[in-house]
Amino acid sequence: MATLAEIREFLPNSDCGQCGLTCAEFAEFLQRHELAPEDCPVLHELDYAGFIEALREVLGEPQTKPAAGMAVDPKKCIGCGICVTLCEYHLGNCADVRLSKGPRDLEQVIFHIVNGLVVVVHQEHCTRLVQAAEKCSKCAQHCPTKAITLY
Amino acid sequence: MRIPLEARIESAVCPGCACLCDDIDVTVVDGRVYQAANICLWGASKVLGHKRFHPKKERRRLAQPLIRHRGRWQTVSVDAAIDRTAEILIKARQPVVYGLTNAGCGAQAAALQVARQAQARLEPADLAWKAPYYQSLKKYGVFWATLEVIRDEADTLVFWGANPLHSCPRHVVRYSIFARGRFTERGYDERRLAAVDIHRTELADLVELFLQVEPGQELSLLQEVLTATAAAGGAVSKKARRLAAMLQEAHYGVIFFGRGVSYGPTPELLDGLAGLTARLNEHTPFVLFPLSTDFNAVGLYHLLLRELGSPLAPDFGAGEVSFHAEPLRWTDVDALLVVGADPFWFLSAAEIQDLHERRVPVVALSPVANRTTGHAEVVLPVALAGVETPELAYRMDGLPLSLPALLPASLPSDQQLLQQLAAALGCSHRGMACV
Numbered sequence: 001m002a003t004l005a006e007i008r009e010f011l012p013n014s015d016c017g018q019c020g021l022t023c024a025e026f027a028e029f030l031q032r033h034e035l036a037p038e039d040c041p042v043l044h045e046l047d048y049a050g051f052i053e054a055l056r057e058v059l060g061e062p063q064t065k066p067a068a069g070m071a072v073d074p075k076k077c078i079g080c081g082i083c084v085t086l087c088e089y090h091l092g093n094c095a096d097v098r099l100s101k102g103p104r105d106l107e108q109v110i111f112h113i114v115n116g117l118v119v120v121v122h123q124e125h126c127t128r129l130v131q132a133a134e135k136c137s138k139c140a141q142h143c144p145t146k147a148i149t150l151y
Numbered sequence: 152m153r154i155p156l157e158a159r160i161e162s163a164v165c166p167g168c169a170c171l172c173d174d175i176d177v178t179v180v181d182g183r184v185y186q187a188a189n190i191c192l193w194g195a196s197k198v199l200g201h202k203r204f205h206p207k208k209e210r211r212r213l214a215q216p217l218i219r220h221r222g223r224w225q226t227v228s229v230d231a232a233i234d235r236t237a238e239i240l241i242k243a244r245q246p247v248v249y250g251l252t253n254a255g256c257g258a259q260a261a262a263l264q265v266a267r268q269a270q271a272r273l274e275p276a277d278l279a280w281k282a283p284y285y286q287s288l289k290k291y292g293v294f295w296a297t298l299e300v301i302r303d304e305a306d307t308l309v310f311w312g313a314n315p316l317h318s319c320p321r322h323v324v325r326y327s328i329f330a331r332g333r334f335t336e337r338g339y340d341e342r343r344l345a346a347v348d349i350h351r352t353e354l355a356d357l358v359e360l361f362l363q364v365e366p367g368q369e370l371s372l373l374q375e376v377l378t379a380t381a382a383a384g385g386a387v388s389k390k391a392r393r394l395a396a397m398l399q400e401a402h403y404g405v406i407f408f409g410r411g412v413s414y415g416p417t418p419e420l421l422d423g424l425a426g427l428t429a430r431l432n433e434h435t436p437f438v439l440f441p442l443s444t445d446f447n448a449v450g451l452y453h454l455l456l457r458e459l460g461s462p463l464a465p466d467f468g469a470g471e472v473s474f475h476a477e478p479l480r481w482t483d484v485d486a487l488l489v490v491g492a493d494p495f496w497f498l499s500a501a502e503i504q505d506l507h508e509r510r511v512p513v514v515a516l517s518p519v520a521n522r523t524t525g526h527a528e529v530v531l532p533v534a535l536a537g538v539e540t541p542e543l544a545y546r547m548d549g550l551p552l553s554l555p556a557l558l559p560a561s562l563p564s565d566q567q568l569l570q571q572l573a574a575a576l577g578c579s580h581r582g583m584a585c586v
Contacts, residue, residue, distance in 0.1 A: 013180055024186060079191040080320035085329045086339070100302065100330040101174040102189025104161075114188055116195025142329075142339075144316050144353035 002058045003121060004114070005105060007031060010055045012042045028119070030055070033062035069129065069151060070139065072111075072118050076147035079116040083139035083148060087111060089125045111139070118147070157181070164554045166537030167194025168319040169443035169547035170326070177557050184538075184557065191320040198538055198557070200519075211520040213532030214562075229563065229571075235529050236488065237575040239512045243486030245468060246271035247479060250492025252445035254565055255542025255554070259447070259454050261569035262490055263465075268576035269488075272466040274479045275451050276492040277443070280413040280421070282476040284441050285452070285462040287418075287425035294428050296405075296438045297548045298325075303332030304436075307401030309394070310346040311424065312369070312411020316353045318444040319547070327407070328357060343397055347372065348411060360397060362390050369415045373423040380430055398427075401435055409442040418476075443547040445491070446537065450545035481506065487513045490565055491536075495522035516565050531568055534560035542566075 007027040015022045018041045021029070029035040037043060037055035044052075081102060084090060087110055090097040094109050103109045112121050123129065127136040128150065140148040160177045167190070176188040177198070187198050196203045202210050216232035217224045227235075240246045248266045251259050252275060266273040275281065296304075308327055315322040323329055331338040344358035347369065355361040364372050378385040379395030387395075398404060406428060412420050424439055431437040443449055452462045459465050463474035481502045487494075495503060503526070506513070515527040518535045536542045539560035545551050 013185070077192070078316065078320050079195065080316060081189070081191070081324045082329055085324045085331075096174070098331060100325045100332075105176060105188055112188060113190065114186060115199060116187075116190055116192035116201075142357065144357065 001122065001124070002031060002060065003106075004028065004031060004119075006058055007055065010037075010051045010058065011040065012048065014042065016042060018042065024115070030059060033059070069123055070120060070126065071149045071151070072120060073147045073149070074117050076145040077117045078145055078147075079113050079118060080144065081113050081118070082142050082144065083118055084109075084111045084113060086138040086142055088127050088136050088138065093125075160555070160557060163557060164537070164544075164552050165190055165194040165198070166446045166535075166542070166544065166554055167191065167197045168322075169446055169448055170319045170322050171446065171544060171546045171552050171554075172321050172325060173552065179557060182559055193320060197535070200535075212518060213520055213524065213530060216532065217530040219528045229531070229568070232529050232531050233568065233571050233575055236514045236531070236572055239486050239514060239529070240265075240269040240271065240488065240572075240576060243269075243271075243512075245483055246486040246488065247484050248273045248488045248490065249479070249494055250274075250276045250490050251451050252276045252443075252448035252491060253536075254491030255447055255536040255540075255544055256450045256454065256551075257542060257566035258490060258536065258564070258569055259451050260458075261566050261573060262488075263454060263458060264573040265488070265569050265576065266465070267467050268573050270467045271486075271488070272464060272468060272475070272479070273455075274464045275448070275455075276445065276494070277410070277448055278464050278476075279478045280408075280410060280417055281441060281448070281452065282463050282478075283412075283418040283421040284408075284425075284439075286476060287421045287439075290422070291425040291429040294425075294432055294438050295548075296436075296440075297550060298546070299332075301405050301438065301440070301548075302326045302330040302335070304334050304403040305405045305438075306335060306341060307343045307397060307404040308345075309398070309404070309406045310344075310348075310354055310358075310442075311406055311408040312348060312414070313346075313407050313409025313442040314348065314352045314354060314411075315407070315409075315442060318409060318442060322442070323357075327405075343401070345394055345397055347394075349414070360390075360393055362394065367415060369412075370419055370423065373420060373427070377423060377427055377430070380427065398431055398437075399434075401431075401437070403435065404431065404437045405440055406437070407440050407442045410444065441547070447491075447542075447544040449547055449549055450543070450551075453545055453549065453551075485509070485511055487511060488516075489513065489523050489527075490516045490569065493517075493521045493523045495526050516568060518562070532562050533565040533568060534562045536565065540564040540566075 004027050011023045013023045037052040094103050140150045158179045163175045163177050165172045165175045175190050178186040202208045215226045218227050329339045345360040346354040346358045347362045349366050375387045375391035376395045379387045428437045428439040461474045463476050466473045512528040514529040515524045516531045524530045534540045537554035541556045542554045
C-alpha cells in the first residue's frame with residue numbers, strides 16, 4: 001500500500017478546498033481507494049500534466065478486503081498511542097516504540113499517529129494477518145475509547 | 152530568527168499539555184502546520200488550531216486588539232489597548248492577574264512584573280489544588296522523581312482523582328501505565344495499577360483496582376487506607392484494605408493526583424496523601440506527583456519560588472507582598488487581567504452575573520476567541536506560545552524544555568505585550584508620559 005507521504009508527492013498540497021477536503025485528507029481517501037486521482041480538479045491543470053497517471057501507478061490496484069484486519073474510528077480516537085506502544089510487531093521492529101516514543105514517518109510500522117489520530121499504514125505486518133486472527137488483539141483490547149475494530 | 156515557510160522539524164516539543172512530548176515531527180508548508188506526527192489530539196488541536204474536543208473544527212483566531220465601547224467592539228491599536236489596560240489596573244483597588252498556566256516562562260515573568268507594578272494579586276489557575284500540595288510538601292518533605300525515573304522504576308501506580316487520558320493523553324504511553332523502562336521492560340504487564348475517582352473513567356478498564364467513591368467520600372477512603380497501612384485497629388473496608396496491600400507490596404510506587412482532588416476537602420486530602428506517601432517511604436521509595444494539565448503550570452510555581460520564595464498566590468496590594476493558599480474569592484475582584492487561561496469557562500452563572508453587575512472590567516490576552524474574551528472589555532490577541540513564538544516551559548516534573556517556534560508569527564507574543572504593559576504601569580506610577 002502506498003504511504004501518505006508517497007501520495008502527497010503527487011498532490012498540489014495547496015489545500016485549495018475545491019474538492020471539499022484538504023490535500024492531507026484527500027491523500028487519506030486516495031490511500032483507501034475511496035476517491036480517484038481524477039477527483040482533484042487542480043490535477044487536471046496543465047501544470048500538473050502526468051500527475052494523475054503517476055498517482056494511479058503509486059496507488060496500484062485496489063486490494064480486496066483482507067480476511068482479517070482492523071479499522072480505527074477517527075471520531076473516537078484521541079491519539080494517545082496505546083495501540084502503537086502495545087503492538088507486538090512494533091515491539092520487535094521499532095526501536096523508538098520500545099523507548100516509549102512514536103515511530104518516525106518512514107518506518108515500516110502498522111500504526112502512525114498523524115495530526116492527533118491513529119492511522120493504519122502497513123496493516124500487512126499485523127500478527128493477525130501474518131499468523132492467525134486469534135493471535136493478538138492488544139491494540140483493540142486496550143484502546144481506552146474503543147476506537148479500534150478488528151474483523 | 153526567521154522561520155522558513157516550508158520546513159520539516161524533527162523532535163519538536165509539543166505545547167499541548169504538561170507532558171511536553173519531545174518526539175513530535177512537524178511538517179510546515181506555506182507557513183502553517185501541514186502535518187504533525189506522534190502528537191495526540193490535545194496537542195494537535197493547539198498546533199493545528201482546532202477545537203480541543205472537535206478535531207477538524209477550526210478555532211477562531213483573534214486578529215486585532217479590541218476595546219468594548221458602549222457595548223460594541225472597536226478595533227484599536229495595540230498601544231491604545233495597552234493604555235486602556237493600564238488605566239483599568241491603576242484605577243482598581245483589588246486587581247487580579249489570573250491564569251498563566253498556559254503561558255511560557257517569559258510571559259509569566261512579565262506578568263509577575265505587571266502584578267508588582269499594579270499592586271495586584273497574581274493567581275495561578277490551578278492554585279486550588281497546587282497550593283495544598285506545596286503546603287503538604289512543606290510539612291512532610293519532598294518525595295520527588297523525574298518522569299524518566301518513574302518510567303524506569305515504578306512498578307505500582309495509583310491515580311487519585313486523575314485521568315491522564317483526558318488531561319495529558321500520551322502520559323500513559325510515555326511515562327506511566329504502558330511505558331517500558333530500564334527495570335520495567337515488560338511495561339504494562341509488570342505494573343500494578345489502581346485508580347480512585349468519583350466517576351467511572353477510561354482507566355477502569357486498564358487498572359487492576361478501580362475504586363469509584365461517592366463525592367465527598369474520598370477523605371474517609373483515604374483515612375481507611377492510612378489505618379490499614381498503619382496496621383492499627385479500626386474499621387477498614389475491603390476495597391481500602393486491597394489498595395493498602397497493593398501499596399505496601401510495591402517496590403517503587405507513585406501516587407498521581409489530579410484536579411479531582413480539588414472537588415473534595417482539598418487541604419485534608421493532600422495532607423492525607425502526603426502523610427501516606429511519607430509512611431510508605433519509610434520502607435520503599437514512593438512519590439506523590441501532581442498531574443499538571445496546562446503546558447507550563449509547573450513553570451509558574453518555579454518562578455514564584457525563585458522570585459518570592461513561596462509557591463502560593465502573591466498579593467502585592469498591601470504594601471508588602473502577602474501570600475494566599477486559598478483560591479480567589481471572585482466577589483473581591485474589581486479588575487481582572489487574564490493571561491493563558493479561560494476562567495469564564497468554569498465560573499458559575501452566579502459568579503459571572505456578579506462580575507457583570509459590579510461592572511468588573513476584564514482584560515484578556517489570548518490567541519483565540521474563548522468565553523473570557525467574550526466577556527472582556529479589552530481583548531489583546533497574542534501569538535501562540537511554543538508554536539508561533541519560542542518559549543521556555545517546565546514539564547510536569549520540573550524539567551525545563553525549550554520550545555522553538557514552528558511557524559512565523561503575525562502577532563506580538565504575550566511576553567512582549569505584558570512587558571509593554573509593565574512599562575506603561577511604571578510610567579503612570581511615576582506620573583511620566585511613556586515614550
